[in-house]
Amino acid sequence: MKKENISDAVIRRLPRYYRQLTDLCSRGVVRISSHSLGQEMNITASQIRQDFSCFGEFGQQGYGYNVEELRAEIGHILGVDNNHHLVMIGVGNLGHALLQNFPFSNTGFTVDAAFDVSPTVIGTSVNDVPIYSMNDLDSFIREHSVDVVVLTIPQSVAQDTANRLIDLGVRGFWNFTNVELSSPFPDVKFENIHFADSLLTLSYRIANR
């Protein structure tokens, strides 16, 4: 892998490629050209080849790409075979929904634990994930290697909680709090799911059709 200066736009397309290739696999498609992949995804063949070439040479002239092989390569680039470890903070409705339904293992994540302040959920478990008290958070993080923390907590405590975790060494945050989080450390990564931003762009587009 060369992977220097990979633009954000390229990185954001990788999961889509991965998803499309997974689908092609399940449909039993063995090989595909950049041209036909592009048709299915509404992307130019040029862009596809350009994107892939950031990471290596996965195709073969005159043939195209082996679907299964390419899927594995992109999965590898995305880190799905890294077995990252993840912890969830905040098991309200949303946290509960994610624990119950989101296929963490498909994306290479193992959910080790969840934490909450509410006595009614502490001590229970959802989908085999044990829910502990927030009081036990610091020691848990210190004793385990946690790659990503899911923040499904109220806005008001979002940045403070993030800071506390950053101090403990956490470097990846999947942020559902609708607050823009930040850190002075450049190696701390935030990935935001801003529900409101998303719905507002839809609002704009239906209002200005």
Add this chain to the structure above:
Amino acid sequence: MKKENISDAVIRRLPRYYRQLTDLCSRGVVRISSHSLGQEMNITASQIRQDFSCFGEFGQQGYGYNVEELRAEIGHILGVDNNHHLVMIGVGNLGHALLQNFPFSNTGFTVDAAFDVSPTVIGTSVNDVPIYSMNDLDSFIREHSVDVVVLTIPQSVAQDTANRLIDLGVRGFWNFTNVELSSPFPDVKFENIHFADSLLTLSYRIANR
């Protein structure tokens, strides 16, 4: 408003501006320059002025922008004062979490109803939103003016359900199904929340730090 050829990148920044300005309002800030707004948001002043100029002239030379006024303008552009009507399809964990916690009214939406197939939820209500049977969906849509449908249903029925709704005249979809939906009609708008894509980009970034 001129708003011709507004790029997607600009549109996606509007909710962030709106969020920041709401915050500034609540902090009692009365005026702000593009320069200081840019500092707070990690955006160049040029880009901010360029973005705003797509929609009109909201500032004053030598002064900057009135925070409250600018917030109202951007809210108006986004359509938060349009009182859009919305219906949710699928009240599982995620749908339930959204009904319970998401501040639809802040983004200018009224949730009129939710629909599900499960007899255990049909007839109940969440946060004053009544949950009806999927059998009653078609007639409901015909009798009400529904601007946006939230899809919190299984992948397997996503495209079929969308097609059914498009036939009934629905033109806006907030799609949580992790499936790429499409329609032959260009005025049908899909806004996707792809949880898996989001987590995979985070996976990439922590793997390639």
Add this chain to the structure above:
DNA sequence: TAGATTGTTAATCGATTAACAATC
């Protein structure tokens, strides 16, 4: 009036698309 800051035009930068030699 002098200083600050806008809206806009021009310059730069980066991302997408087109073209094509290499080669399976």
Add this chain to the structure above:
DNA sequence: TAGATTGTTAATCGATTAACAATC
């Protein structure tokens, strides 16, 4: 071998940034 399709270099397009006259 001939046809197809890659990986890559060059051309184009669009988005971001810089500069500056207008003006509050």
